[in-house]
Amino acid sequence: MKDMRDFIAQAEKEGELKRIKAQVDWNLELSHIAKLNEEKSGPALLFENVKGYKTPVITSVCTTTRRLALIMGEPRGSSLVDLMRAWVEKGKKSIPPKWVKSAPCKENVMKGNKIDLFKFPVPKFYPKDGGRFFGTAHFVISKDPETGWVNLGTYRAQLLDKNHLGVQFIKGKHADIMLKKYAAMKKPMPVAAVIGCDPLLFLTGAARISAFTSEYDFAGAVRGEPIEVVKGETVDLPIPAHAEIVVEGEVDASKFMPEGPFGEYTGYYSGVGTDDRNFIKVNCVTYRNNPVFWGTTVGRAVTDTHMTMALTYGATLWQQLTEMKIPGIKAVYCPPEGSGRFLAIISMKQMYPGHADQVGTAAISTEMGAYGLKTVIVVDEDIDPWDIPRVLYALSFRFQPNRCQIIKRGRSTPLDPSLPIDARDITGRIIIDATIPYEWKEKPIPIELDPEMVKKVQARWKELGFKG
Numbered sequence: 001m002k003d004m005r006d007f008i009a010q011a012e013k014e015g016e017l018k019r020i021k022a023q024v025d026w027n028l029e030l031s032h033i034a035k036l037n038e039e040k041s042g043p044a045l046l047f048e049n050v051k052g053y054k055t056p057v058i059t060s061v062c063t064t065t066r067r068l069a070l071i072m073g074e075p076r077g078s079s080l081v082d083l084m085r086a087w088v089e090k091g092k093k094s095i096p097p098k099w100v101k102s103a104p105c106k107e108n109v110m111k112g113n114k115i116d117l118f119k120f121p122v123p124k125f126y127p128k129d130g131g132r133f134f135g136t137a138h139f140v141i142s143k144d145p146e147t148g149w150v151n152l153g154t155y156r157a158q159l160l161d162k163n164h165l166g167v168q169f170i171k172g173k174h175a176d177i178m179l180k181k182y183a184a185m186k187k188p189m190p191v192a193a194v195i196g197c198d199p200l201l202f203l204t205g206a207a208r209i210s211a212f213t214s215e216y217d218f219a220g221a222v223r224g225e226p227i228e229v230v231k232g233e234t235v236d237l238p239i240p241a242h243a244e245i246v247v248e249g250e251v252d253a254s255k256f257m258p259e260g261p262f263g264e265y266t267g268y269y270s271g272v273g274t275d276d277r278n279f280i281k282v283n284c285v286t287y288r289n290n291p292v293f294w295g296t297t298v299g300r301a302v303t304d305t306h307m308t309m310a311l312t313y314g315a316t317l318w319q320q321l322t323e324m325k326i327p328g329i330k331a332v333y334c335p336p337e338g339s340g341r342f343l344a345i346i347s348m349k350q351m352y353p354g355h356a357d358q359v360g361t362a363a364i365s366t367e368m369g370a371y372g373l374k375t376v377i378v379v380d381e382d383i384d385p386w387d388i389p390r391v392l393y394a395l396s397f398r399f400q401p402n403r404c405q406i407i408k409r410g411r412s413t414p415l416d417p418s419l420p421i422d423a424r425d426i427t428g429r430i431i432i433d434a435t436i437p438y439e440w441k442e443k444p445i446p447i448e449l450d451p452e453m454v455k456k457v458q459a460r461w462k463e464l465g466f467k468g
């Protein structure tokens, strides 16, 4: 799969895409149709008739495990955890992108006073949003001015006027780290925002791939072949050759404009009463003939963005734990209900005293975990972390409050609605050890039925008056 058009063709073939031919308004109507459809785990939607526009809008691309499997090229019956496992396995390799000279994303070029971002059918998602959001299922490309490391990161982008997009690089995110370096050099940071492309690239933009690693190399590894890139028109950055819409520009760290609020994946608005944000001053827009505009509804769980994050954040946590080479980790699950980021459940085979504590503290020390992860539940290997009834069993019969650990201070996210709006820099964390302690000489004796008696009883089942 090279681009959004390949996804559309394949999804349509597999009954995973619906074309909406009736006219819909970009102003709330489109997003509300998409959200209600996603709440029913419906198909990807291609809105072909957006009022006032010729350009179609696609939504709900990542809403179901089946479509995430389609994007990753995995068997369609895969579970979320199967996909996370494949992500970790394939991501052990690194395949850098391949440069090409000419590319479809350059079919049309807008520069200077010809630039008008209102030419695209940008949706307004929620009633209290600060405006229309150009970048949701998108990513921003930037380059480290010292090392040349190329980063892809999904940071929401609000349409401020015909050539400005507000951006929210949360502190410590890779684009923020890079922007601070440009600021020290008193230079603006060149960026490119990509709207519509191979959906895998968006997944990697949303994933918390470790610092100094390019998401392009990772996406290439998952695809098993290099991602084709072409040089930007006005920025020295690699751009996906088959992108639908590319917005090139620069971010000046010292300049701000009002941005937000935005209905976030926590189910609450963020950017309410907080500072102004940096913005992209747009210098060039390139797009394919008949481009497809891509958006995701974000908002309350569980829909498109939550499935995206459950896969990408969860897989990143698993990947980073794997890189720490801790033995015994069986599976990691970050439920979509927590957007794949606030709560993690890890199953493990204990091999020595303190092993479960090591796994819990390691999880909150990974780059992924050291951000907004608040609760880690560690369970024994006989419990699948996605099997929530079994996790509740462990929390009831193996967990002991005296063995849980509370960490008082750690990096937080300004999006966490459990903290006061003006005090979201620092969060607490809890590690819940729901395992049976390894060092116990005497362990609780599990009840097993007597196998001989089971056989005997089963042989008499009908005689006893049971049907099935």
Ligand SMILES: Cc1cc2nc3c(=O)[nH]c(=O)nc-3n(C[C@H](O)[C@H](O)[C@H](O)COP(=O)(O)O)c2cc1C
Pocket (backbone or CB within 6 Å): 136, 137, 151, 152, 153, 154, 155, 156, 157, 168, 169, 170, 171, 172, 173, 174, 175, 205, 206, 207, 208, 209, 296, 298, 305, 308, 309
């Ligand atoms: C739809 C969507 C919107 C997001 N919006 C933002 C945002 O506005 N700011 C931000 O810092 N992270 C946002 N994220 C999370 C980042 O994409 C994620 O943390 C990613 O790791 C950032 O890339 P980086 O690790 O290269 O910095 C969003 C994720 C998704 C899926």
Ligand SMILES: [Mn+2]
Pocket (backbone or CB within 6 Å): 151, 152, 153, 174, 208, 209, 210, 211, 213, 215
């Ligand atoms: Mn990154």
